[in-house]
Structure formats: C-alpha cells, structure tokens
Amino acid sequence: MVEGEGHPAEPGLHAWVRDGWQLVDWCDPHDGAALVADSWRVVDARVRGLDRHRARFLHGVEQQRPNALPAADSFIAAVVDALPRTRDWFPRIELRERGDDTQLWYRLRPTPLTSTEVVLATSPRDVRTQPLVKGPDLDALQALRTEVQPLGAGEAVIVDEYGHIVEGAYSAVLWWRDGVLVRPDDSLPRIASVTAGLVLDAARAEGVPLAEERARPHELAGCEVWVLSALHGLRAATNWVDAPALAPPRRAAQGRAWLEAAETPLAQR
Numbered sequence: 001m002v003e004g005e006g007h008p009a010e011p012g013l014h015a016w017v018r019d020g021w022q023l024v025d026w027c028d029p030h031d032g033a034a035l036v037a038d039s040w041r042v043v044d045a046r047v048r049g050l051d052r053h054r055a056r057f058l059h060g061v062e063q064q065r066p067n068a069l070p071a072a073d074s075f076i077a078a079v080v081d082a083l084p085r086t087r088d089w090f091p092r093i094e095l096r097e098r099g100d101d102t103q104l105w106y107r108l109r110p111t112p113l114t115s116t117e118v119v120l121a122t123s124p125r126d127v128r129t130q131p132l133v134k135g136p137d138l139d140a141l142q143a144l145r146t147e148v149q150p151l152g153a154g155e156a157v158i159v160d161e162y163g164h165i166v167e168g169a170y171s172a173v174l175w176w177r178d179g180v181l182v183r184p185d186d187s188l189p190r191i192a193s194v195t196a197g198l199v200l201d202a203a204r205a206e207g208v209p210l211a212e213e214r215a216r217p218h219e220l221a222g223c224e225v226w227v228l229s230a231l232h233g234l235r236a237a238t239n240w241v242d243a244p245a246l247a248p249p250r251r252a253a254q255g256r257a258w259l260e261a262a263e264t265p266l267a268q269r
Contacts, residue, residue, distance in 0.1 A: 008082035008106060016075040016104040021082075024105070032097025036060035037135035039092040040194070040230045041111060045085040046263040048230070049194040056192055060133045061095050065102050068095060075104045082106070083266060090231060094135065114232045116252075120225070121153035121241040122217050123169065128158070131166075131189040141169040151241045155227055157217070160188060164214040168227055171235075172196035176224040176251060180209040188214070195228040195259065202258035217243040224249055233259050 008014045013024040038057040040047055054076050061072045072095065079093055090111040096103055124147065127140040144156040156169045165173055165184050172193035175182050181203050183196065204210060221244030225237035234256050236249030 008079070008108065009084055011108045011110065014106045014108070016071070016078065016106065019071075019074060019078075021078070021106075032099070032102075034094050034096050034135045034138060035064040035102065036095040036133060037092060037138060039090055041233075042083055042089045042091065042266070043111075044087065045083075045266045045268075047266060048233075048259060048262045048264075049198050050080070050264070050266075052194040052197060053230070056134065056194065057093060060135060063133055064135075065095060068102050068104070072104060075106075079106050080266065081269065082108075084108070085266060085268065111231070115154070116232075116235055117238050117249075118154040118227050118232075118235040119152050119239045119241065120155050120157050120168075120173075120217075120227065120237050121148035121151045122243070123148070123156040123158045126158050126160070126166075132191065134191045144169045148241070152239075153241055157240075159216070162214075163216040164188065165217065165220075166190050167193070168229075171227045171229040171232075174199065174226045174228065175215075175220055176226075176247070177211075177213075180211050182211045182213055182215070182223075185212045185214045193228060195230055195233065198262045199226070199228060199234070199255055199258055202262065220244070220246065222247050224251055226252065226255055 008021045015022045015024050036057060038053050040050060040053045058069065058072055061069050083091060088111040090109050092107040092109065094105040096105055123144050127144055128137045130136045148156045155171055157173060158166045160166055166188045167173060167190040172195065174196060200210060217240050224247040227235040227237055234252060236252045237246055240246060
C-alpha cells in the first residue's frame with residue numbers, strides 16, 4: 001500500500017492517520033479484513049439517518065476494538081466535514097486490521113446504479129459469523145448474492161435453522177400483512193438496519209400498526225414485501241424464487257415518501 005498526500009473530497013481511499021488524511025494507493029493484497037464498516041448515500045448534501053449510521057459504526061468499533069473508539073469518533077466527524085456537497089455519492093467508512101494494529105479508512109465512491117424493484121431468493125446457507133456487527137461478513141454476504149443471481153434474484157434472504165426470515169444479505173426485509181407492517185422477530189440476530197428503522201419510526205408516527213413475527217418465505221404469499229438498504233432506499237420485491245406470489249407494491253410510494261422526509265442537509269462548510 002502506497003500512501004500520499006490527498007484531500008478526502010477526492011474520490012478514492014483515504015486513511016485517517018494521527019488525526020489527518022492520507023490518500024491510499026491500493027496495492028497490498030495482504031491487507032487485513034474489515035472489522036467494522038458502514039455506508040450511506042449523500043445526494044446534493046442531503047442524507048438519511050447519518051446519526052444512526054455513526055452510532056452503529058461506533059458501536060461496532062466498541063465491540064471489535066474498544067481502544068480505537070476515541071480515534072473513530074474524531075474520524076467520523078472529519079468524514080462528514082469532507083463529504084462532497086454536490087452530486088450523488090455512496091461513501092463507506094471502515095475499521096480494518098493492519099498487521100498488529102488497526103486503521104480507519106474512508107472510501108469516497110460515486111453511487112452505483114440503483115433500482116426500485118428486486119427479485120428475492122432464499123439463501124442456501126447463513127454465512128454470518130458476527131450477525132450483529134456490519135463489516136466482518138460483507139465479502140461472504142456478497143458471495144451469497146452472487147450465488148443466487150443465476151436464479152434471476154438480486155438479493156439473497158438469510159433464514160434461520162427453522163426457515164424463518166432474518167434479513168437480506170445487504171438489506172432488511174419488511175412485509176405488509178392485513179394492514180400491519182411486519183418485521184422479523186426482534187430476537188432473530190441481525191444488523192440494526194438504519195433504513196428499516198427510519199421507515200418503522202415514520203409508520204409508527206402515522207399510527208400504522210406494527211408487528212414482529214417469525215415467518216417463512218412461503219408464508220408471505222399475497223403480502224407486499226419491502227427490501228430496505230441505504231443504497232437503494234426502498235425496493236419492492238416483485239417475486240420470491242420458489243415461493244408463492246407476492247402482492248403488488250401498492251404502499252411503496254408511501255414508504256419512499258417516509259424516507260424522503262427523513263433526509264436532512266449536511267452543514268455547509
């Protein structure tokens with residue numbers, strides 16, 4: 001890995017070193033794994049749930065490397081200050097192993113293509129080793145998504161040993177049943193989804209009935225299913241491979257309106 005001077009407003013990989021930035025030229029195939037990671041979307045200086053992303057990242061750092069917590073706090077503040085205030089971006093922050101030490105990294109990335117609909121498939125296995133921390137399992141989860149793509153699916157949904165829906169590889173899953181917005185049972189271990197949390201809070205504020213349940217994919221027959229992530233926002237599931245037909249997305253526009261209302265502006269520099 002070659003490091004050099006670089007302003008974090010430039011696209012690329014930036015390391016937080018002694019309360020300052022260094023632009024990283026990625027060329028070290030033996031670099032350590034991600035211990036914690038988080039991403040959010042920024043469109044023309046507007047972002048959803050930034051405080052929640054910050055809190056989730058810091059909680060992960062506290063669980064993985066508590067000694068890195070003070071640096072992580074100032075690192076995130078520097079990242080937010082450095083975020084571009086124009087165009088569409090999908091930045092990622094990471095705590096990574098570096099030999100016997102750790103390093104905080106900020107990847108400034110243009111937002112990739114997004115969609116409003118997705119086909120789901122049940123994951124053939126649960127690859128998660130740390131289901132409550134976002135970061136350590138991201139590569140294995142990406143491999144799961146790749147594995148279901150030949151089925152025509154864009155997301156793999158992890159189920160527990162009894163077949164109950166837990167979460168998507170890179171997303172949260174909610175569904176509507178008889179006018180009630182339902183989430184997987186809270187006791188099922190999964191990453192705390194920022195996007196799902198914003199939707200559930202908005203629904204609760206409008207008096208929408210909420211529930212949690214243990215459900216298998218075939219038990220969602222006739223339900224409207226939402227797939228939520230920081231990148232795509234709310235995608236409507238149009239089909240679940242080898243499961244009964246889902247309902248059309250009649251409520252998706254309302255869910256997207258809730259997410260739009262949750263956007264807040266970044267402070268101007």
